[in-house]
Amino acid sequence: MAGTEQVVYVVDDDASARESLCWLLDTEGIATRAFDSADSFLRAWSGDWSGCIMVDIRMPGKSGLQLQEELNGLQNRMPVIVLTGHADVPIAIRAMKLGALDFLEKPYSDHELLDSIRAALELGLEIDRAELEKSRYAVALDALTEREREVMCLVVEGKTNKGIAAQLGISEKTVEVHRSRVMEKTAARSLSELVRMCLILKDQL
């Protein structure tokens, strides 16, 4: 996860391609980890990895595109760069529509490869930062009881304590208690911070 070292994950069935790529990245001081198939990568894959993924399209077993599809279903956050020797337009388009950050045809120059990887790692950092913030908030929200969450939502919608009490059929005093618990548990130091928190997590609330 964020804070962990970034790694370039290389998925390619061609050993020489893997090795030359890893060697290039090593000399640039970039950590690498290589896999000879989509499945071996998926078995090792963990949601808290940080970095980017370089994947070849043509591989025995699962193709690079299939790997992309599976990763998309796994909430993978690492940018994917697709590498290929023989590509046609439909495959390239599919790879891009599956969210590939870049698509490089062999032979590619070290320069464009490194440019692409650096961009991917930088993007990965940003994603990690956003994800870290999100998970912090999610943990905080997880500690809330149902009632507290309910009250929080109404507070964030701009309702007043009195209004919330009326809507929930409970006393205003009770609302006050829940509200203060919400602020305490979420560590939000102001209402605006709470609103921000809820907006960021609104899709998974």
Next chain:
Amino acid sequence: MAGTEQVVYVVDDDASARESLCWLLDTEGIATRAFDSADSFLRAWSGDWSGCIMVDIRMPGKSGLQLQEELNGLQNRMPVIVLTGHADVPIAIRAMKLGALDFLEKPYSDHELLDSIRAALELGLEIDRAELEKSRYAVALDALTEREREVMCLVVEGKTNKGIAAQLGISEKTVEVHRSRVMEKTAARSLSELVRMCLILKDQL
């Protein structure tokens, strides 16, 4: 802008291709407007158009990719679908990186074309909705004086009136006045709505 009818803008130098495409869309009840070059489209282009853009890559004068680049610089909000007869992978990748929603090679089936266009129009609607909201907020914020905007930002940061007064070196009463003017001018019915407004516009504040 939003509320206006959606139109599919067809940019292609080939008259027969334009006509067949427009005819197909007409029979589907989709409004079209055709241009024979990127330049003629750009001259007519207006920021408040709604719909999507179908653009051929190979054209005399500006290419489809150049058109995409210019549109990106113009804050174009309409999704772009690229059509082409003879594409190679690098061009396809460039088009996708320039933000094309889809990339279709001729000959394409009416079915995939219509699917793509319907997706583009739907996406366009969502973008329009978001843009409408944004512009409403922007207008409201534009009506604020400097001081009011200043106070608003501090309010949104969660500062209390007393804190704001201290920070700005003015009286708490004055802060109250600015604050209420902010709520009045922005038509925000609650603090949380104001926070939401500022978050949506934070990049252009």
Next chain:
DNA sequence: ATTATAATTAGGGAATTCCCTAACGCCCTA
């Protein structure tokens, strides 16, 4: 059965916000 957690209500007081009216000085424009 005892403990723990959650939800509820209550009282009181300090701090804050909200809304009203009222006023003064400044700058710019008609």
Next chain:
DNA sequence: TAGGGCGTTAGGGAATTCCCTAATTATAAT
């Protein structure tokens, strides 16, 4: 020179929020 918009300050009162303590009930866990 007479407005009009802007920033400023002020007083007062109602409403609200915030923070403290305290107690009751229900449900779940040990």
